[in-house]
Amino acid sequence: xAKVLVVxxxxxxxxxxTSTAALGAALAQTxxxxxxxxxxxxxxxxxxxxxxxxxxVFDLINVVQGDAKLSQALIRDKRVETLxxxxxxxxxxxxxxxxxxxERVINELREKxxxxxxxxxxxxxxxxxxxxxxxxxxxxxxxxxxxxVRDSDRIIGLLDSTTAxxxxxEKINKHLLLTRYDQARAARGEMLRVEDVLEILSIPLIGxxxxxxxxxxxxxxxxxxTLSNPDSAPARAYxxxxxxxxxxxxxxxxxxxxxxxxSKLFKWRFA
Amino acid sequence: xxxxxxxxxxxxxxxxxxxxxxxxxRGRSFMALVLSPEPPLVGWVAALDAQIAKSAAFxxxxxVILDCxxxxxxxxxxxxxxxALLERGIRLIEIEGAxxxxxxxxxxxxxxxxxxxxxxxxxxxxxxALPPPPDxxxxxxxxxxxxxxxxxxxxxxxxxxxxGSVASGAEITAGGSIHVYGTLRGRALAGVGGNSSARILxxxxxxELIAIDGFYMTADDMPAERIGQAxxxxxxxxxxxxxxxx
Numbered sequence: 326x327a328k329v330l331v332v333x334x335x336x337x338x339x340x341x342x343t344s345t346a347a348l349g350a351a352l353a354q355t356x357x358x359x360x361x362x363x364x365x366x367x368x369x370x371x372x373x374x375x376x377x378x379x380x381x382v383f384d385l386i387n388v389v390q391g392d393a394k395l396s397q398a399l400i401r402d403k404r405v406e407t408l409x410x411x412x413x414x415x416x417x418x419x420x421x422x423x424x425x426x427x428e429r430v431i432n433e434l435r436e437k438x439x440x441x442x443x444x445x446x447x448x449x450x451x452x453x454x455x456x457x458x459x460x461x462x463x464x465x466x467x468x469x470x471x472x473x474v475r476d477s478d479r480i481i482g483l484l485d486s487t488t489a490x491x492x493x494x495e496k497i498n499k500h501l502l503l504t505r506y507d508q509a510r511a512a513r514g515e516m517l518r519v520e521d522v523l524e525i526l527s528i529p530l531i532g533x534x535x536x537x538x539x540x541x542x543x544x545x546x547x548x549x550x551t552l553s554n555p556d557s558a559p560a561r562a563y564x565x566x567x568x569x570x571x572x573x574x575x576x577x578x579x580x581x582x583x584x585x586x587x588s589k590l591f592k593w594r595f596a
Numbered sequence: 597x598x599x600x601x602x603x604x605x606x607x608x609x610x611x612x613x614x615x616x617x618x619x620x621x622r623g624r625s626f627m628a629l630v631l632s633p634e635p636p637l638v639g640w641v642a643a644l645d646a647q648i649a650k651s652a653a654f655x656x657x658x659x660v661i662l663d664c665x666x667x668x669x670x671x672x673x674x675x676x677x678x679x680a681l682l683e684r685g686i687r688l689i690e691i692e693g694a695x696x697x698x699x700x701x702x703x704x705x706x707x708x709x710x711x712x713x714x715x716x717x718x719x720x721x722x723x724x725a726l727p728p729p730p731d732x733x734x735x736x737x738x739x740x741x742x743x744x745x746x747x748x749x750x751x752x753x754x755x756x757x758x759x760g761s762v763a764s765g766a767e768i769t770a771g772g773s774i775h776v777y778g779t780l781r782g783r784a785l786a787g788v789g790g791n792s793s794a795r796i797l798x799x800x801x802x803x804e805l806i807a808i809d810g811f812y813m814t815a816d817d818m819p820a821e822r823i824g825q826a827x828x829x830x831x832x833x834x835x836x837x838x839x840x841x842x
Contacts, residue, residue: 449746475745478763482744525763525781527742 327435330442330570331460333484335476337447339468340504343540345444346374346549347563348464348570353408354551355567357439360399363413364456365446366422372412375402376547386414389426395433404552409438419452431459449483457488462498462570465528468505469517474525477501481528500531502566507536508579532566533579534559558582622810624789628659628689629719631681634666637673641680648684651722660686661713665693674700735772742778743768752789764804773797785812792831797841801827811836 332345342365349361363371366386372378377400383393388411395411402408411434414421434441445456457463463484467477481499490497503522510516523530539557543550551560558580569575606614633640648655662681667674674694681688682705690709694701735754743749743758745765752771761778768774769785776784776798787794787809796806801822805814808831815823818838826841 475764478745479765482747482763485744486747524779525761527761 327438328440328461329431329435329459330440330462330464331445331457331484332442332464332466333445333453333457333480334447334466334473335449335453335480336468336473339466339473340502340534340540341447341466342370342374342444343544343550344464344466344502344504344534344563345371345442347551347560348567349440349442350402350405350408350549351551351564351567352440352442352570353402353405356407358407358437359440359442360409360411360434360438361442361444362411362434363444364422364452365444366413366452367415367418368446369413369415371410371444372400373547374544375410375549377402377410377412378547381412384412384414385430386417386421388430389422395430395437404548419446419450419455422452422455424455424458427455428459449479453480454483454487457484459489460484460497461490462500464500464502464531464570465526466502466504467522467526469503469511469519469522471517474517474522478526481526499528500570501526501528502532502534503530504534505536506533506579508581530577531569532562533577534562534566535579535581537582620810626659627716627719628661628713629655630661630663630715631686632663632666633677635671637667637671637677641673641677644684647721654721655684655686658687659689661690661692662688662694663692667694669695669698669700671700674698675703678704737770743782745782770794780806783807787831794831796829797827799826800824801829801838806836808836 332341332348334341345361349359353359361371361375362385363369372381380400383398385398387393388395388398399409399411402410431441443456443460446452465477465481467473484497484499485491488497501523503519507516511518519530519533535558537557537559539554539559540550543553546553550557551563554560555564561580565575608614662678678688678691688707690707691704696704696706736757737751737754738757738759739749740759742760743762743766745763748767749756750769752769754770755772755775756768756770757775758768759777762768762776762780762782762784764781766782767785768783769788771789771791772786773795774784774786774797778798779800780798780803782803783805784796784803785807786796790809792809794808796808801818802824803815805812806829807813808829811831811834813836822838822840828839828841829836830839
């Protein structure tokens, strides 16, 4: 049965697109058919992070409006053959998306893929609402920082009240993904601790993604961090998150950069 | 001695006139129903009876405006219309579209009427009888999940009990007391509608604003030692008092 997963947050810039790409690629590497869909019409980023920006011919709006078939708009990833991307339009805006059109596209995608990962735009307006409407599961991306936490709480409220599942009286499975986590700063009290965030949001945690330069590097290379550098700390955290998403009961830990630990050892030896 | 009908000015013990008291006024909105009878009136009254039989409580609690715009001065049965409505317990607050000079309306009881109404659109009259209004002494709303940011819970009929926390940016409004079995981080307004004995209770007080019967206190004004504690808030005269529970 196909699953629609929305990656949302409320707050902008916390790591939704990065996480959509990383989680999508990690899921596809398990052999499942995955499509990542960009719902940020007019400000599209998913195609850049996936390295597909030079191959975009048709987009989600074209398909919604019937100007193109879904198969014409889908772009197959060059590195993982079970991974595809459905980009957003850069020239139009969110008003071009219609609820019926999105429903049609999602239903068609359900026939072709095991996972449909929807990259939500920031905010709580139409774009974000349409991205979450058909979701079966949700990943709520949050930075350990007060405004991000409050916005995530708002989004959780919307997931519980405005989605198709909520209206049918069912609850969407919501998973917390804590991103840009800096252990040292949390210890110094400059960042919210994991327990504080969990106490406020009260949804199960599927991963803690450490702050890392690898993420920016991957994004500039046009590759999800789980493909460009699977051994890096953030990539390993994303792989763990995908295992938890599929039901595995993995102990929570924050991966650290193995490289820097090694170089520290090295330095100490030759002091 | 001034005009014979002037009210005496209150004085204190030393016979000094007390400062004039302030009158506090608050708004409350109701929705009035507009009934527009159509000819033939006999048939319309029969239809009204049928509707009342199906949902008596619906008309019982509502202020009604009679709009005679669809009727003429010599409409058959016009003179019996208002008595018929009053007989059925309809609470007329205004009559429009009819002239007291008409012979048919000569015996009508004309209500005084109100100014400034706004049309709100069609109202559907329910098919089944409305459930009886909740007993105010026992009405309570129980929410057993956290109240998320941006959600606004309103229950003027009684107490609100939340088994969970109330997020920053959420708002609870209750006619009675508010009980939060968790951390209160949002706004809690209790005793709405004039209940000054309402309380606000929570496991951890981190509220942005609390109010009882219109008197409010923001987070800034809360005594520092009460923040983060298990607290009962009550109204003492015109100010809110935060007392520890435990």
